[in-house]
Amino acid sequence: MGKTEIGIGEVVRRSGVPASTLRYYEERGLIASVRRQGLTRVFAPAVLEQLALIAVCRTAGFSLDEITLMFSPDGSPSPNRAMLAAKADELDVTIQKLASMRDDLRHAAACPAPTHMECPTFRRVLGQT
Amino acid sequence: MGKTEIGIGEVVRRSGVPASTLRYYEERGLIASVRRQGLTRVFAPAVLEQLALIAVCRTAGFSLDEITLMFSPDGSPSPNRAMLAAKADELDVTIQKLASMRDDLRHAAACPAPTHMECPTFRRVLGQT
């Protein structure tokens, strides 16, 4: 495949991630440019997928360090896998909480009780914290 | 109901939230002490539930300001409800992403591909960002 390389401007346009953040991520080792053309960074299109992945991980509450560890190309092979499984378990817990919170929010939005805390349905979530 | 009031020390023990954070939350208006006994704060037991709620909201990625708005006792009544519904929708999106990420993590943990990005199954999540 020939010239599927993209510049930082295109990465910004297609990912919505600001250039400053891209440079910062590169500095932190989360992404890498395939080469430099003069000073200018040149990226592989795959960086767009990596950025999407990073965004999801951030939403999931993982720190940049954690993300680096999880997907470091050089990263330790089997600790890495164990870690991924552990993170998946963490996510399960998080998802449970969020789902019950979502339900409670919907209830609260519909519930006529003056203060949400007085509503018994609203309290379900609190037990399992 | 008589003397079900609790001191900050007990709140710390039962919630796991440090006293400094409790004071900070009070300053920010996320929680309130029912009164002061001398200088010392006195809380209603309900504060424990509020703290649990705050913790879940933080996990969900909401800022302290957002949480304050969502549950402000004084808060605007109907904007508040609309906002809760909106937040529930946000949560739906987040949950979807996290669920598919969790699945992908589990797959990645089991998958023998040398680098995760090369695995087609692992790429599912990336489309819907």
Next chain:
DNA sequence: GTCCTACTTCAAGTCGGCTTGAGGTCAAGT
């Protein structure tokens, strides 16, 4: 009455995750 312990205030510091700004490089257009 004085010691301890649990609490208080207030200002300043820390940390993660970026953003901003000053000053420089480089290729293309006119």
Next chain:
DNA sequence: ACTTGACCTCAAGCCGACTTGAAGTAGGAC
């Protein structure tokens, strides 16, 4: 040749969410 625009580096700044530290107070045990 010169300007324009997109890129660069590096240091400093900013924001949210707390934490830390110094110095003070209040109530009970002895």
